[in-house]
Amino acid sequence: xxxxxxxxxxxxxxxxxxxxxxxxxxxxxxxxxxxxxxxxxxxxxxxxxxxxxxxxxxxxxxxxxxxxxxxxxxxxxxxxxxxxxxxxxxxxxxxxxxxxxxxxxxxxxxxxxxxxxxxxxxxxxxxxxxxxxxxxxxxxxxxxxxxxxxxxxxxxxxxxxxxxxxxxxxxxxxxxxxxxxxxxxxxxxxxxxxxxxxxxxxxxxxxxxxxxxxxxxxxxxxxxxxxxxxxxxxxxxxxxxxxxxxxxxxxxxxxxxxxxxxxxxxxxxxxxxxxxxxxxxxxxxxxxxxxxxxxxxxxxxxxxxxxxxxxxxxxxxxxxxxxxxxxxxxxxxxxxxxxxxxxxxxxxxxxxxx
Numbered sequence: 001x002x003x004x005x006x007x008x009x010x011x012x013x014x015x016x017x018x019x020x021x022x023x024x025x026x027x028x029x030x031x032x033x034x035x036x037x038x039x040x041x042x043x044x045x046x047x048x049x050x051x052x053x054x055x056x057x058x059x060x061x062x063x064x065x066x067x068x069x070x071x072x073x074x075x076x077x078x079x080x081x082x083x084x085x086x087x088x089x090x091x092x093x094x095x096x097x098x099x100x101x102x103x104x105x106x107x108x109x110x111x112x113x114x115x116x117x118x119x120x121x122x123x124x125x126x127x128x129x130x131x132x133x134x135x136x137x138x139x140x141x142x143x144x145x146x147x148x149x150x151x152x153x154x155x156x157x158x159x160x161x162x163x164x165x166x167x168x169x170x171x172x173x174x175x176x177x178x179x180x181x182x183x184x185x186x187x188x189x190x191x192x193x194x195x196x197x198x199x200x201x202x203x204x205x206x207x208x209x210x211x212x213x214x215x216x217x218x219x220x221x222x223x224x225x226x227x228x229x230x231x232x233x234x235x236x237x238x239x240x241x242x243x244x245x246x247x248x249x250x251x252x253x254x255x256x257x258x259x260x261x262x263x264x265x266x267x268x269x270x271x272x273x274x275x276x277x278x279x280x281x282x283x284x285x286x287x288x289x290x291x292x293x294x295x296x297x298x299x300x301x302x303x304x305x306x307x308x309x310x311x312x313x314x315x316x317x318x319x320x321x322x323x324x325x326x327x328x329x330x331x332x333x334x335x336x337x338x339x340x341x342x343x344x345x346x347x348x349x350x351x352x353x354x
Contacts, residue, residue, distance in 0.1 A: 113155070174286055230328060
């Protein structure tokens with residue numbers, strides 16, 4: 001039987017085939033590769049049959065190899081492959097209708113089929129740069145990920161975006177104001193493996209600094225009580241269906257507009273669960289107010305968590321959540337912590353609290 005023709009990975013052994021020679025440099029080694037000798041260097045190099053090569057290798061000699069498009073024979077699909085820790089500015093829609101530019105750290109990935117060697121990293125960056133320049137983000141992550149799937153020819157895509165979000169906040173008495181930073185994140189996942197039943201999920205992450213005053217300390221002391229800063233950390237699954245707003249408690253209002261869950265509203269709601277909010281600027285009159293409010297409103301982390309849970313259950317647009325409250329104890333060598341989740345089932349990898 002005649003052996004099928006082979007393309008040898010040597011420019012000197014097979015004419016001007018720099019593309020094929022580059023495959024040896026890049027150590028592309030399909031299972032069917034055999035060894036040939038490079039007559040210039042006297043080294044063994046890979047010899048490939050034309051059927052073993054990607055179509056790019058059969059293009060004109062001046063074309064560059066698309067190594068990521070090579071076939072992979074191991075039969076292992078990857079849930080996520082892409083870029084991580086990309087720093088990019090984005091415009092976010094504020095509740096007042098204006099846009100805020102945030103400095104975001106971004107991870108963008110697609111599902112990689114078992115027969116595909118790698119994802120084209122540059123395509124992620126190009127899309128992120130275009131959205132950074134041309135779009136204002138609100139709840140349009142579904143469209144963003146549809147575009148990612150089209151660019152990468154993938155059945156599923158995911159985006160993780162973390163950033164500080166600034167809200168101008170007034171002091172409680174004097175009304176002096178300054179920007180207050182809140183750690184935020186978006187986690188979007190789109191799965192179209194079944195075109196008849198695509199799955200989309202958007203999770204909003206938020207960390208709200210608060211203050212708590214210990215009820216036990218107040219109860220047992222002749223005067224004063226220990227207080228400390230604390231954090232409420234939230235991962236909230238946004239409702240993304242079009243059948244009207246609903247809550248975790250089951251209240252449903254078909255026909256009404258889809259609710260927009262604003263970061264500003266979540267911050268204000270969660271701060272109301274604390275002994276007292278934290279402020280970026282305080283004058284003496286404000287400090288007096290904050291001190292007295294904490295003393296009149298003592299709470300354990302368990303109290304804060306339970307109040308936040310009841311609030312989130314009744315908040316239109318929230319389809320599920322994971323919550324934790326941690327107090328950075330001022331007189332103990334440990335922190336106090338409480339956590340809870342309801343209806344929280346991430347489509348992809350479980351995101352971390354911001």
